[in-house]
Amino acid sequence: MGDQVKLNAAGTEYDYPVLKGSVGPDVIDIRKLYAQTGKFTYDPGFTSTASCESALTYIDGDEGVLLHRGYPIGQLAENSSFMETSYLLLNGELPNAAELATFENTITRHTMLHEQLANFYRGFRRDAHPMAIMCGVVGALSAFYHDSTDISDPEHRKISSHRLIAKMPTIAAAAYKYSVGQPFVYPDNKLSYTGNFLRMTFGVPAEEYEVIPAVEKAMDRIFILHADHEQNASTSTVRLAGSSGANPFACIAAGIACLWGPAHGGANEAALNMLKEIGTPDKIQHYIDRAKDKNDPFRLMGFGHRVYKNYDPRATVMQKTVREVFDALKVTDPLFETALRLEEIALSDPYFAEKKLFPNVDFYSGIILSAIGFPTTMFTALFALARTVGWVAQWNEMISDPGQKIGRPRQLYTGPTQRDYVAIGQR
Numbered sequence: 001m002g003d004q005v006k007l008n009a010a011g012t013e014y015d016y017p018v019l020k021g022s023v024g025p026d027v028i029d030i031r032k033l034y035a036q037t038g039k040f041t042y043d044p045g046f047t048s049t050a051s052c053e054s055a056l057t058y059i060d061g062d063e064g065v066l067l068h069r070g071y072p073i074g075q076l077a078e079n080s081s082f083m084e085t086s087y088l089l090l091n092g093e094l095p096n097a098a099e100l101a102t103f104e105n106t107i108t109r110h111t112m113l114h115e116q117l118a119n120f121y122r123g124f125r126r127d128a129h130p131m132a133i134m135c136g137v138v139g140a141l142s143a144f145y146h147d148s149t150d151i152s153d154p155e156h157r158k159i160s161s162h163r164l165i166a167k168m169p170t171i172a173a174a175a176y177k178y179s180v181g182q183p184f185v186y187p188d189n190k191l192s193y194t195g196n197f198l199r200m201t202f203g204v205p206a207e208e209y210e211v212i213p214a215v216e217k218a219m220d221r222i223f224i225l226h227a228d229h230e231q232n233a234s235t236s237t238v239r240l241a242g243s244s245g246a247n248p249f250a251c252i253a254a255g256i257a258c259l260w261g262p263a264h265g266g267a268n269e270a271a272l273n274m275l276k277e278i279g280t281p282d283k284i285q286h287y288i289d290r291a292k293d294k295n296d297p298f299r300l301m302g303f304g305h306r307v308y309k310n311y312d313p314r315a316t317v318m319q320k321t322v323r324e325v326f327d328a329l330k331v332t333d334p335l336f337e338t339a340l341r342l343e344e345i346a347l348s349d350p351y352f353a354e355k356k357l358f359p360n361v362d363f364y365s366g367i368i369l370s371a372i373g374f375p376t377t378m379f380t381a382l383f384a385l386a387r388t389v390g391w392v393a394q395w396n397e398m399i400s401d402p403g404q405k406i407g408r409p410r411q412l413y414t415g416p417t418q419r420d421y422v423a424i425g426q427r
């Protein structure tokens, strides 16, 4: 018998098995707890709860380690492409050259949207937030692709996964085009996944759009950095939605809705807005003081993480990429100096040191995206585009598990106990 943990409940002892993963904390298997003791566990925010078993992504938050299928994020960002990393996440192994070529070809051939979908965009106000459009349009895909929504069929799951990954750049680019009143640009199969996205976003029919290789590379790397991140809030949302048997398009739309929040994917937009508000380095101390003030709701956006209690390894790559993009585009942005100085001041402040608050993936990404030409409102849409592969890989992993059950947490009820209805005239 493996390790057990003993629980003494009202004088009776119960043993619970300890399950071991390949790396990382062991977990106490409490599945029989309620049946045996009549008690639930209480863990709002899931700070001590493993919600599932997964072989996709591993994070060691104390050491600042992020692995996809075992490969460190720094190595993938340096050597891989978003398509190759997507294949890895979906299939478990890096592809050989032929497998990668086939995968890229498949994704490329799913990039077009049903023409009828263009009408959906026209129903939105021109000033709609791109994330509002993404939630709606991705959810609406389920009304168009009935031939891939049988979740019990692995082939359907594969096709819908490919469709989602392939169509996200087209959907995100169209959300942008709609907001600036320009015509939608159709995909061009000659281009890479990322080059195609840049052209659909910034190209116009009147002119030939030339993809700048250094920008394409930087953008592709940003996609790799966002591809998956274990059981974060949006991924857990996708899993929970999927656990009821909902179709994948609806599940990913749920993930997009969750990602939108400023504590999650919305932080990239909020971080750049914060840097703009701070403006020059002389104002930094004022904002640091506000972030430390318990009576002030202000937080340093792009700082802190539920899991990382060390430098987010994605932020390291992101900071390096800022310089590469500036060099390629021959631009600079004074906000980058403000961000570097803000990081320096925060990291030398005992408040941030004690709470182990470091820059996260969202701290520097906005500066790059802004240099490339994206408005802040598009930042979280780009996060959603890249995270789609993680969401579908996690969803597939869950559905393929024969022991999969509907996600159904319980609660600690603190409301009124049973009482009799009182007629309105007697209240």
Ligand code: CMC
Binding pocket: 229, 232, 262, 263, 264, 265, 266, 267, 291, 292, 298, 299, 300, 301, 302, 303, 304, 305, 306, 307, 355, 357, 360, 361, 362
């Ligand atoms: N600025 C100032 N104080 C902070 C910050 C911050 N950014 N983040 C956490 N704290 C403090 C917080 O006030 C709390 O202090 P105390 O213990 O005295 O009450 C302590 O640090 C722990 O914070 P928490 O909110 O209990 O921690 P959490 O794990 O629930 O929250 C977080 C994690 C990411 C929501 C939070 O750090 C935060 O709001 N950061 C800013 C938003 C952000 O950058 N989000 C992007 C996360 S990375 C991308 C992604 O995964 O989506």
